[in-house]
Amino acid sequence: MSVIIAGERSGVGKTTVTLTLLASLCRRHRSVQSFKVGPDYIDPMFHQHVTGRPCRNLDPVLTSEAYVQQCFSRHSQESEYALVEGVMGLFDGIGQRAWGIGGGEMERWGDGEVGENVQCPMPHAPCPIPNAPYQTDFASTAHIARLLDLPVVLVIDCSRLSGSVAAIAHGYQSFDRRIKIAGVVLNRVGSDRHFSLLKDSLEPLQLPILGVLRRQDNITIPHRHLGLVPTAELAELDAVINRLADLGDTCFDWQRLLPLLKSSPSPPSPPSPPSPSSPIRIAIARDRAFNFYYQDNLDLLQQLGAELVYWSPLIDPELPKNVQGMYFGGGFPEVFAQQLAENISGRHAVKTAILKGMPTIAECGGLMYLCQEIIDFESKSWSMAGVLPTSALMDGRLTLGYRRAVALQDNLLIKAGQTVCGHEFHRSHLTSTPSQPLFATYRYDSEENMGYEGWALPANVHASYVHLHWGQNPEIPQQFLQECQKIRF
Numbered sequence: 001m002s003v004i005i006a007g008e009r010s011g012v013g014k015t016t017v018t019l020t021l022l023a024s025l026c027r028r029h030r031s032v033q034s035f036k037v038g039p040d041y042i043d044p045m046f047h048q049h050v051t052g053r054p055c056r057n058l059d060p061v062l063t064s065e066a067y068v069q070q071c072f073s074r075h076s077q078e079s080e081y082a083l084v085e086g087v088m089g090l091f092d093g094i095g096q097r098a099w100g101i102g103g104g105e106m107e108r109w110g111d112g113e114v115g116e117n118v119q120c121p122m123p124h125a126p127c128p129i130p131n132a133p134y135q136t137d138f139a140s141t142a143h144i145a146r147l148l149d150l151p152v153v154l155v156i157d158c159s160r161l162s163g164s165v166a167a168i169a170h171g172y173q174s175f176d177r178r179i180k181i182a183g184v185v186l187n188r189v190g191s192d193r194h195f196s197l198l199k200d201s202l203e204p205l206q207l208p209i210l211g212v213l214r215r216q217d218n219i220t221i222p223h224r225h226l227g228l229v230p231t232a233e234l235a236e237l238d239a240v241i242n243r244l245a246d247l248g249d250t251c252f253d254w255q256r257l258l259p260l261l262k263s264s265p266s267p268p269s270p271p272s273p274p275s276p277s278s279p280i281r282i283a284i285a286r287d288r289a290f291n292f293y294y295q296d297n298l299d300l301l302q303q304l305g306a307e308l309v310y311w312s313p314l315i316d317p318e319l320p321k322n323v324q325g326m327y328f329g330g331g332f333p334e335v336f337a338q339q340l341a342e343n344i345s346g347r348h349a350v351k352t353a354i355l356k357g358m359p360t361i362a363e364c365g366g367l368m369y370l371c372q373e374i375i376d377f378e379s380k381s382w383s384m385a386g387v388l389p390t391s392a393l394m395d396g397r398l399t400l401g402y403r404r405a406v407a408l409q410d411n412l413l414i415k416a417g418q419t420v421c422g423h424e425f426h427r428s429h430l431t432s433t434p435s436q437p438l439f440a441t442y443r444y445d446s447e448e449n450m451g452y453e454g455w456a457l458p459a460n461v462h463a464s465y466v467h468l469h470w471g472q473n474p475e476i477p478q479q480f481l482q483e484c485q486k487i488r489f
Contacts (some may be wrong), residue, residue, distance in 0.1 A: 002072075002082035003182060003260045004037070004152050006141045008168055009089040012157035013187040015043055015221075015228075016244070017213065018085040022050040023241050024248025025081055025261075033079035033263070035072060037144050038087035039402075039423040039467065041292040041330065042228045046221075047085070049231045050241055054295035058084065058148075061094070061139045061402050061421055061444060062469035065147055071296070071471065072148050081261040086141030090152065090172060090179070093140030094402065095445040139402075142179055151182035151260060153210055159188035162197040169207055182260055183208035185252075188215050211252040219243050230332070232288045279307035280484050283323040287312035289340060290365055292330030296471045301327075304474075304481055313369065317345040325359045325484035326350070328366025330467060334394050334428065337374045337382035350385045354461060359412055359483040362463040364426055367455070368392035370463055371430065388455050388463060390432045399424050402444035405466050411438060411456040412483060413476050420473065422466035438464055 005021070007014040018034070025032050034047040034055045039062055044055030056075050058068045076082035137143050145152050154172055156165055165186070173181045184202070189195050189212055199209065219240055222229045231237055282301060286293070290313065298308060309320040314336055319326070333340055340347070354360050354370075362370050370387040377394045384392075403422050407414045414420060421444065430453075438454025454464035460483065470476045 002076055002084060002148075002150055002263065003257075004084040004086050004141055004145050004148075004150050005155060005185075006086040006090040006145075006152045007088070007155045008157070008172060010092075012155050013213070014085055014155050015046065016219070017153075017155050017185050017187065017211065018043075018083065019046055019050060019241070020213070020244045020248040021083060021252065021257075021261075022047060023245035024252070026050055026052075027245045027249070030081055031079040032081045032083060032261075033075050035075075035082070035084040036087075037084060037141050038139065039425075039469075040087070040227075041294075042230055043085060044295075045231045045291065046228070049237065053079065056296065057294055057469065058144050059139060059469065060143065060147070062423060063472040067471050068144065068147055076263050079263055081258075082263045083261060084144065084148075084150065086144070086152075088140070090154065091137045091140055091142045091175065093135075093137035093143055096135045096138030142176060145180075146178055151180045153182055153185055153257075153260075155185045155187055157188055158186050158194070158198055159190070159215065162194065163201045165198050166201040166205060169202060170205055173205065173207060181207065183210035183253075183256065185209075185211035185213065187213045189213065190215055208256055209253070210257055213247065213251050216247070219247070230288070230291055232291060279305055280325065280481050281309055281320070281323045282306045282325045282327055282481075282484065283320050284308050284310050285313050285326070285328045285366065285369075286310045287314045288331075289314055289333045289336040290329050290331040290369075292363070292365065292467070294469050294471075296469065297477070300470050300474055300477045301481070304477055306477075306481055306484075313346050313350070314339050314343060315346075317343065318349045319353060323353075323358075324487040325480065326353065326361070328360070328362040328369055330364035330366065330425075333365045333368050333384075334374055334376050334392075337376055337380075337384075340369065340374075340384065341382040347383070347385045351387050354385075354387050354458060357458075357460050358487055359460045359480060360462070361413070361480065362461065363467050364424075364465050367463040367465060368428060370455075370461070374428075387458070387461065390430045390434075392428045393431055394428045397427065397429075399426050399429075399465070403450060403466050404442045404444055405439040405454075405464075406442070408437060408440055408452070409456060412460060412462040413479055420466075420468055420476075422464075422468045424465050425467070426465055438462070439466065441466065 005018045032051045035058050036044045037058050039059050047055035060068050311320050370385050371390050371392045372386050373381050373383050373391045375381050375393045405420050407416050407418045409416050434455050437452040438456045441450040
């Protein structure tokens, strides 16, 4: 058993409630496995900072419904308690219809009957199967709750309402009867009188109040252009977590919550695969500038025989010794552009290794680092590794959303024509595009072409704004490690 912490909309305090629960449980010396619905990297960093365990993303777009179920089952059984933080409002998802790849005939299906064949006009383009059932809340918190058969704790922002709380709670309780609302957490309650009004209004619904959080002025986590500031940059974070633990000790109905959070007994662990006699050493860029990684991706590399060697492009003057591949995740290179530029020997080491043929994955922030320069929000230019003949220019426009990306050529990770599902989240763009781009990209929930992007030149580089989760596609890290294995040091 576990619960999902859901919100009636974005900004109601899901993350605060989740961290308060985690902090209080960990103070009691309980082992807790956390999960995050969706593609987010930053919230899971906070979970891990509190629990000491990597948070796992549950995202059926980036992976699949089956993978979400397998991931939750596997990791929730490793701890005494388990907790899932939702995304946006409870029913906020994306449109989803069955999709196929164009350039051939596909059977039309719907309502259980096979009809006429249809032809998709664009070769290799993702096209919807006409009349396929359409799900409006795919990848939402509610979707994950149904997939995992978990009850929901609904967080309601009470700062600007009193009696209306009952209408909100009743609406969420009755909207989809497949969702079990275990109770509510009332957040930003102003006073005892305010709480009394809220409680009286909810009483006819017989919906348990599982927590009451008063308005807090001394517990804040700063934001910037892509969301919360990551944990590695917050010197006062431990003090904030301690205050959350203090709050959690008194604001929750633990007698009702603890049974909901209790994990199922752990089954016997399968035997671990034998470690390779000569592991493939992969340099993972991990510091304040580069820290957007899905833990499942790193786990897959290790399971396939990689030794992960962490290093910092901010401060390390050279690459780790005897590495055979490099992986640059996303992050905030624009925030630390001056320090990255000042590490001249580190930049030179990266460029030299790539030009000598070292297989390299660079996602989003990693892509920006491989450019000639980053031009920051103040229009200052900072030299980067200089591998790609383009510049990364910061601007105010947010590019955000799931993507279906169709490979236009064979490359380091995938073959031409293969489609992968990923996620974009950035406020920069490149000043030029390659003559032979890596991907044609499409909106996940429509046929809208989002353009061409990504670099596969040199041939040993996969550089793209599209973040990929490899859980459903283990052949991606397999292909990467096969290329890395060819490198001799």
